[in-house]
Amino acid sequence: HGDSKDYDREVTSVCPFCGVGCQLSFKIKDDKIKYVTGVDGPANENRLCVKGRFGFDYIDHPHRLTKPLIRREGAPKGLNVDPANPLTHFREASWDEALNFAAKGLADLRAEKGSYVAGFGSAKCSNEEAYLFQKLIRQGFGHNNVDHCTRLCHASSVSALLENVGSGAVTATFNEIENADVAIVIGCNPIENHPVAATYFKQFTKRGGKLIVCDPRGVGMGKFATHRLQFKPGADVSMLNAMMSVIVEEELYDQAYIDQFTENWEEMKAHLADYTPEKMEAICGIQAEELRAAARTFAAGKAGMIFWGMGVSQHIHGTDNSRCLISLALMTGNVGKPGAGLHPLRGQNNVQGASDAGLIPMFLPDYQSVTDDGVRSAFTSVWNSGDFSNQKGLTVVEIMHAIHDGDIRGMYILGENPAMSDPDVDHARAALAMLDHLVVQDIFLTETANYADVILPASAWAEKTGTVTNTNRQVQMGRPAVTPPGEAREDWWIEVELAKRLGLDWNYSHPSEVFAEMKRNMKSLDNITWARLEGEAVTYPSLSPEDPGQAIVFGDGFPRANKRARFTPAKIVEPDERPDADYPFVLITGRQLEHWHTGSMTRRATVLDAVEPEANCSMHPRTLRAMGIAPGDTIRLTTRRGSVQVMVRADRAVAEDNVFLPFAYVEAAANILTNAALDPFGKIPEFKYSAVRVEKAEAL
Numbered sequence: 001h002g003d004s005k006d007y008d009r010e011v012t013s014v015c016p017f018c019g020v021g022c023q024l025s026f027k028i029k030d031d032k033i034k035y036v037t038g039v040d041g042p043a044n045e046n047r048l049c050v051k052g053r054f055g056f057d058y059i060d061h062p063h064r065l066t067k068p069l070i071r072r073e074g075a076p077k078g079l080n081v082d083p084a085n086p087l088t089h090f091r092e093a094s095w096d097e098a099l100n101f102a103a104k105g106l107a108d109l110r111a112e113k114g115s116y117v118a119g120f121g122s123a124k125c126s127n128e129e130a131y132l133f134q135k136l137i138r139q140g141f142g143h144n145n146v147d148h149c150t151r152l153c154h155a156s157s158v159s160a161l162l163e164n165v166g167s168g169a170v171t172a173t174f175n176e177i178e179n180a181d182v183a184i185v186i187g188c189n190p191i192e193n194h195p196v197a198a199t200y201f202k203q204f205t206k207r208g209g210k211l212i213v214c215d216p217r218g219v220g221m222g223k224f225a226t227h228r229l230q231f232k233p234g235a236d237v238s239m240l241n242a243m244m245s246v247i248v249e250e251e252l253y254d255q256a257y258i259d260q261f262t263e264n265w266e267e268m269k270a271h272l273a274d275y276t277p278e279k280m281e282a283i284c285g286i287q288a289e290e291l292r293a294a295a296r297t298f299a300a301g302k303a304g305m306i307f308w309g310m311g312v313s314q315h316i317h318g319t320d321n322s323r324c325l326i327s328l329a330l331m332t333g334n335v336g337k338p339g340a341g342l343h344p345l346r347g348q349n350n351v352q353g354a355s356d357a358g359l360i361p362m363f364l365p366d367y368q369s370v371t372d373d374g375v376r377s378a379f380t381s382v383w384n385s386g387d388f389s390n391q392k393g394l395t396v397v398e399i400m401h402a403i404h405d406g407d408i409r410g411m412y413i414l415g416e417n418p419a420m421s422d423p424d425v426d427h428a429r430a431a432l433a434m435l436d437h438l439v440v441q442d443i444f445l446t447e448t449a450n451y452a453d454v455i456l457p458a459s460a461w462a463e464k465t466g467t468v469t470n471t472n473r474q475v476q477m478g479r480p481a482v483t484p485p486g487e488a489r490e491d492w493w494i495e496v497e498l499a500k501r502l503g504l505d506w507n508y509s510h511p512s513e514v515f516a517e518m519k520r521n522m523k524s525l526d527n528i529t530w531a532r533l534e535g536e537a538v539t540y541p542s543l544s545p546e547d548p549g550q551a552i553v554f555g556d557g558f559p560r561a562n563k564r565a566r567f568t569p570a571k572i573v574e575p576d577e578r579p580d581a582d583y584p585f586v587l588i589t590g591r592q593l594e595h596w597h598t599g600s601m602t603r604r605a606t607v608l609d610a611v612e613p614e615a616n617c618s619m620h621p622r623t624l625r626a627m628g629i630a631p632g633d634t635i636r637l638t639t640r641r642g643s644v645q646v647m648v649r650a651d652r653a654v655a656e657d658n659v660f661l662p663f664a665y666v667e668a669a670a671n672i673l674t675n676a677a678l679d680p681f682g683k684i685p686e687f688k689y690s691a692v693r694v695e696k697a698e699a700l
């Protein structure tokens, strides 16, 4: 490609998949995207991965929803009701009829009891759309029962960062690794899940940077590592405490930094005395000498970064895992200087922005607490409306429990797919089926939309205007490349029309007006304007209208009362369930390079689906041989929640007593198996650890 004759026009925007936030150029002919090229954005410098480059034609898929739909009177709800004709149970409606119907069902429940209604917004929507969604629930229903998939992703990381550093976002961009000489990559698989970020990590090792890769799977990044620590699933705290105990014992810490910028060091030192590598090696599965060597390598670096993913966060001790990583960075003085920092690699393209915009039940925009009267009054003054609840709302999994308990009877779900993404998903599906009124806004008839009473057809990312914020805190402009199909409309427009029918005085005519309102109560957006974003990406915080933004923060102290970051000791907490004779393996779920989350987009993208068309799982070849199972056979995986059948591959990266199962495939939905036990702080489920039985099954 590259010959200007093969397209009519081009539009610069942002990739709709992962939190790296690569800028790209849509090449368009006859109002269709023909192909995509990389653009020199701050996060990607022209690079794209296979999803960004080839994952665009889902927007033209014949399954696109093009008209509002209302469920036929008495039609059954749920998956597999009529898989060959999934739309049979809906009838087409005008926008006016569908919006009136959607609003009336929610308003009727509000009239009974405002808290009967809850909302899930989306990390796939723009910042403006996320802001409007949380405003609609808070202003329209008077409570905070609003959440989104950050709860399933990095909620525990954010909880630990807010507690100990005072801010939930990264302290340095991932590109800052070019100034580091040591880095830890833990609980993530960037080559598959943040592929463009992974190219920077590989370049770092080519320049001689020392990389410590820690994961229960032998992830691809390990090939570039100085130290590979393939620890036992769920043993993060024992391994990290052991490494920190070495740094204390051998006095490898940065005393000057600790004295100037931290608190609670003496308690931390005392706590770590119990966690020597010799005591921890049997628990975490890494030999004491290896733990010592890795700790020395990290402590010896002049500047070090720590990257982590959902392998760290998705545990009932996810917050403890992140507390350890924060402590490790603090004791080595690795926050607030070039080449140093804490970086939870954010998953969705706009999960950072949606969280910043207040799409969470405990915080208004900019992580301002809903329990603070002054904060709520600052928002209701801008919104020109009365007060709303000072109680933290329910989180994703709690909302499903509340439906079963009869405490929530209606939902508005925009772009989320809990019928695939929630843990113990049969429980979540049963909850969705129990709702009196479910409004779903999406681009496809997702698994969740099969439970809807009314479906509002929305726009794909390439069809709309709005800003997004990537894992680096970089705010970037998304621009429409093509027009939405049929009667599909932009999400912000649908939200506004629904809000009006719920009696709210909303008069926005463009996302730029929403952005202007957001700025009134979001200091993080100081010096960032819509006009600026039309011309450039800006990293928050930006200190002046000319400042491109701060890639590194907290060089002069932390946003906590005493300006100091805190060491919070973490004790070992066992996973919620352990393998036994009935369920002898450990199940780990995750993503694959070609597919995105619940698969609704990438499984409808021609190239990606062709490369990876079939549900699959992976086990160690020795385990398969011992069980008389050949690669390509169908196996049955059973946990205490349910069973799925799936084709198995041999993969030496998977430990001999583990199974790895991607969660993108509805025909072998991983979350039928997963455990809904929650981390008590971040309320994130333990997706990364379930006890599972493996049996050979008949071919599918």
Ligand code: SF4
Pocket (backbone or CB within 6 Å): 015, 016, 017, 018, 019, 020, 021, 022, 044, 047, 048, 049, 050, 051, 052, 053, 194, 195, 196, 197
């Ligand atoms: Fe898109 Fe992420 Fe790939 Fe970049 S790395 S092209 S943002 S999926």
